[in-house]
Amino acid sequence: MPDRGAYDSETVFRILDEGLICHVGFSVDGQPYVIPTGFARVEDRLYIHGSAASRMLRTLAEGIQVCVTVTLLDGLVLARSAFHHSMNYRSVVMLGRATLVSDPAEKIKALEAFTDHIVHGRWNDIRLPTESELKATDVLVLPLAEVSAKIRKGPPKDDAEDYELPIWAGVVPLTITPEAPIADPRLNSGLEPPWYAKKYSR
Amino acid sequence: MPDRGAYDSETVFRILDEGLICHVGFSVDGQPYVIPTGFARVEDRLYIHGSAASRMLRTLAEGIQVCVTVTLLDGLVLARSAFHHSMNYRSVVMLGRATLVSDPAEKIKALEAFTDHIVHGRWNDIRLPTESELKATDVLVLPLAEVSAKIRKGPPKDDAEDYELPIWAGVVPLTITPEAPIADPRLNSGLEPPWYAKKYSR
Numbered sequence: 001m002p003d004r005g006a007y008d009s010e011t012v013f014r015i016l017d018e019g020l021i022c023h024v025g026f027s028v029d030g031q032p033y034v035i036p037t038g039f040a041r042v043e044d045r046l047y048i049h050g051s052a053a054s055r056m057l058r059t060l061a062e063g064i065q066v067c068v069t070v071t072l073l074d075g076l077v078l079a080r081s082a083f084h085h086s087m088n089y090r091s092v093v094m095l096g097r098a099t100l101v102s103d104p105a106e107k108i109k110a111l112e113a114f115t116d117h118i119v120h121g122r123w124n125d126i127r128l129p130t131e132s133e134l135k136a137t138d139v140l141v142l143p144l145a146e147v148s149a150k151i152r153k154g155p156p157k158d159d160a161e162d163y164e165l166p167i168w169a170g171v172v173p174l175t176i177t178p179e180a181p182i183a184d185p186r187l188n189s190g191l192e193p194p195w196y197a198k199k200y201s202r
Numbered sequence: 203m204p205d206r207g208a209y210d211s212e213t214v215f216r217i218l219d220e221g222l223i224c225h226v227g228f229s230v231d232g233q234p235y236v237i238p239t240g241f242a243r244v245e246d247r248l249y250i251h252g253s254a255a256s257r258m259l260r261t262l263a264e265g266i267q268v269c270v271t272v273t274l275l276d277g278l279v280l281a282r283s284a285f286h287h288s289m290n291y292r293s294v295v296m297l298g299r300a301t302l303v304s305d306p307a308e309k310i311k312a313l314e315a316f317t318d319h320i321v322h323g324r325w326n327d328i329r330l331p332t333e334s335e336l337k338a339t340d341v342l343v344l345p346l347a348e349v350s351a352k353i354r355k356g357p358p359k360d361d362a363e364d365y366e367l368p369i370w371a372g373v374v375p376l377t378i379t380p381e382a383p384i385a386d387p388r389l390n391s392g393l394e395p396p397w398y399a400k401k402y403s404r
Binding site: 032073076079083091119133156165178188192193194 | 222223225226227228229232233234235236237238240267268269270271273275278280281282283284285287289291293295297313314316317320321324325327328329330331332335338339357358364365366367368369370371372373374375376377378379380381382383384385386387388389390393394395396399402
């Protein structure tokens, strides 16, 4: 993977692996669409998936240009001036052509990656896809070839003369916090939440 | 605002007002781009802004078609089967043409909305924009005309026969949690963080 922008592959991979959703952009007849969806990274490939019946998947599978963006919000940057207010974030923008995964082995590997991307360890505990479920699911792959990352971190950057103003400035850090798992109301009695649900972390 | 999709304006507005970033999609020469940025809603108009020098702002200001999407992630949905794993989320997709705000009064109102959208009450405490800062900032407006919301909530929906499996299923709720504010290392001594930073909530 060529390293575009200011960051290396390792930084890009870390942002992608921490993200839970991506925003997929594509155009149909000149109208752009931006759709949130799950994803997974395997080596230098990004996978997205969805119902084989969805418009997005059908459109993308034709091999049109896409842009997939993953953004992590890290904090609110409160400067002394309105102008320098900002947010701390890390984002990755990926350009290219997504294509349909047809190899069954690659497809099942990608589905495993989707599940374990959301909850590491979950794949081993669940009922795996049937033939008809596999048929109903389209998986698309985007090679990570044209990728750039953007990162803003740290305190506000104010104009020199504003540092003397009697205005508090700093950062309010934001984190995504898991709460206690909520059992399915139809859960069979006696089943305890697994460790990855009780102590979820990324 | 016409109510597209399953949800009314009030639901759409609530999602927008809770979101901190949007993903703006636009196409240049057939290549879509999806860029994360701040935003604010005022009545039935969405505002985005940025440096007057940025490619995105310059491109959008030409009046091309855009898609702006705001997504809130609410939880991880752990089903009994791989196939029914999902996420709980609320999203709003807005289509239309963004245009440059030229009226100075509307522009300053939008800038106030950006700041107060991130941290309610902040605008009253800070050094307001100068003429040259106003010139360096482009504000775009997108009328909320073609809007749809999508919401997934609640427990997993498994296949009938899977409910008997000895597999824990449920939801891991996710929330964005503010941490204690971090003062700018260059902060003048004696300045305490304001209430909206100490007890930040949305």
